[in-house]
Amino acid sequence: MTLRDERNWGTFIHLGGIVGSAIFRPAGNIILVLVLWLIKRNESRFVDDQGKEAINFQITISLVSVLISMLGGIFNGLWSFGNWVAGGNMFYGGWNWSWGGLHGLLWVVNLIFSIIAAVKANEGVSYKYPLSLRLVK
Template sequence: MTLRDERNWGTFIHLGGIVGSAIFRPAGNVILVLVLWLIKRNESRFVDDLGKEAINFQITISLVSVLISILAGVFNGLWSLGSWMTGGFFFSNGWSWSWGGLHGLLWVVNLIFSIIAAVKANEGTSYKYPFSLRLVK
């Protein structure tokens, strides 16, 4: 694999999280990055390292998204129960959390860091995401 090919594949892998999440919201970010990494990981050490970094970040993003969804379900359920028990007097619908906003913020974080990583890969340098679970080693 040529140096240019390594850089291109590294860029594609980092951008795969963004494209994958646009195609299949629940897990597309992980699936596309994983597929791209598995296709080229044995051909280049650089691409293998970038792929591991990208897949770890996308898994972290997905786990945070699941956590947000679980917390939203629990808090919205408790909120509804409290409103029902007080006849809507104490709790009102206007006080509910905007959990969708947290998902949007998470998507923006994914977008920003994935683009930074893709630019670094295109320059031929490795990028370590600032927060990421290191599950794939």
């Protein structure tokens, strides 16, 4: 694999999280990155390294998304229970909107860091995502 091919595949892998999440919302970010990485990981050490970074970051993003959904569900359930106990007179604090906003913020974080990583990979620089769980080694 040529140096240019390594850089291109590194770029594609990092952008795969954005494209995958746009195609298949629940897990597309992980699936597309994983497929691209598995196809080319044995051909280049750089592609293998960047693929691991990208898959770890996308897994982290997905886990945080699940956590936000769980917390939102818990808080919405508590609010509903409190409203039921209060006889329907409890003011709705907008929990649902705020948790949805956190999902939007998470998507923006994914977008920003994936683009930064893709640009770095295109320059031939290994990129390490901040605050990413290192599950795939």
